[in-house]
Amino acid sequence: MATDSDGANIDLTSVRDAVRRQAQRATSGIDDMAGYLSEQVADESHREVTGPLLAGTGASGVVRHQGRVVAEWGDAAIPEMLFSGTKSVVATVAGVAFDRGLLDPDAQVSRAVDHPLLTRLGIEGITWHHLLQQTSAWHGELWGKPTEVDTQSRREGFERDGAPGSGWAYNDVRVNLLCLALTVLFRRPLPEVLRAEVLEPLGASSSWSWHGYADSVVDIDGTATPVVSGGAHWGGGLWISARDLALLGELYRCRGEWRGRRLLSAEWIDRSWSPCDLNADYGYLWWRNDSQRVQPDAPTSGRCARGNGGRHLLWIDPARDLVIASHWGDEVRDLIAEISAAVPPTSAATPS
Template sequence: MHTKTRTWSVAKSIAVTLVGMLVDAGKMELDAPLGIEWLPKERSSANDPRDAITLRNVLNMSSGLYTVDSRGMEYATGSGLSYWAGASSANGARDRGLIRNPGTYWDYENYDTLLAVLAMKNALGDATTYLEFPRKALFDQIGMRNTLVGTDRFGDFILSSQVYASARDLARFGLLYEQNGMWNGKRLLSQEWIDFVRTPTTAAGQVNSLYGGQWWLLDDSRDDVPKDAYAARGNRGQYVVVVPSRDLVIVRRGLDYGRQGFDVWDLTREVVKAFPEDYVSEGE
């Protein structure tokens, strides 16, 4: 319960929380361009079509940039190079060409998350503020005392995957969302931002609107799980499920290699059975 283990892509939901705090504070804008210096550098950066990519686009996994990790080569050519091979996560994210109009096509890509993280770094202004921000803004506020955010060797947070946290810390994180951004009477995250992360991306295409803003949504076809359930999901069995209508947060830590068939919504269904609808009113 207290041991730090890797969250994998649950980290993305932590990333969008930190970004949301800056949007709430007026330091970032959801529908503004990222303001990133793209690679490779040209003699003139004027009229780079990538300048049209917004924060919303990357948080919805619809930047329109050439995808790397979704092609199954992430450990050879993609973001994995910053995990274990000493590459720059920020440079890898911004050294991609535009192949579609931003916001028109959903494609799950670690580098899109890392573009949002780079924009967050730029908004915070200096390295010290940036490196202290997750702890001061979020972890210390809700008691996530056993959580560590990894960086690459250049000091950039790898918030697509490299976060290590305990099960209790992840439960606290989920509880922040279950309580609609409130913690001990203090608002840490706006209701508007929570609504954003739970709203299906309009570019979802082939995934049946299962994705919001760095959180996964319930399949429309399921009628055995409350419709308001949503989840942070990580590779190899890491899940934080929030079910607001049942006042529930479910944390599942795993080490599932290969295709083992674990279904987080089946787990949610079984847990919900233990908490009938009248449990909420009785608890109140």
């Protein structure tokens, strides 16, 4: 077992070999993002892209071990569309609200925030917990996209009618509803919260940006306030480099504390990574790997944010002090398995 320059028990040769292979597995067709997105939505009536697009530049990523960068591939400083990995960032912003005492997970959203648009959407009975776990069962239309348009839930057979909390279904429109509710709760755009409370304290660059759609604007106290999306299904979402994304992973690996400053409570991280009763592979917009269905051949101690079929991934394994951020890479399953095999557990503890 080779060690790194600080003596950490990690097979750096194997890690770098895995990274070198991953650099050659770039997703194709990403230079034409409009064309690429059109192939992701099966419902012809709702393929229209209404958010901004960012052409992909190729595979890139970062491996961090025990807080230090041990390998990179591609240009890890270039922002890329994160797709549904953005959802875990929405959960992070919700954690800021929780830590401030603004958000009680068990409270009904309609009683916590008051806005005419939310009233019209008919969200009675839906709690923050429901929205964060994707168990709200809400049916409606937001920003011109109906909940029924999300083909993944229908394709996988999760969609069903019922009361909030009666079923789990992965649905972008419902996550956008959560983004709207959080924007009203904070009474300011979510990127401002993310920048001030999370990314700037982490030392992230200023190259990232977070977008919504052309019509995702809401009046708050007389000000037209943009509402971001929880993914890039119709454009928009979070655009962030692998380096900055890995820093977010470090915050979770360190249980919310960064260089002596508490940015997120350990309680919120435990809640985020606790299993949903209706889908044990899911928490608060984070994926769990206890069953190894999310990332086969990878350790059960891993937690991840993932988007676009795993082509965008933030993998966090606290038991190994390991963080991996990957953009526009195919066969990420092999990357995670290979690097995990080269990094022995440093702790017997596993996340919630």
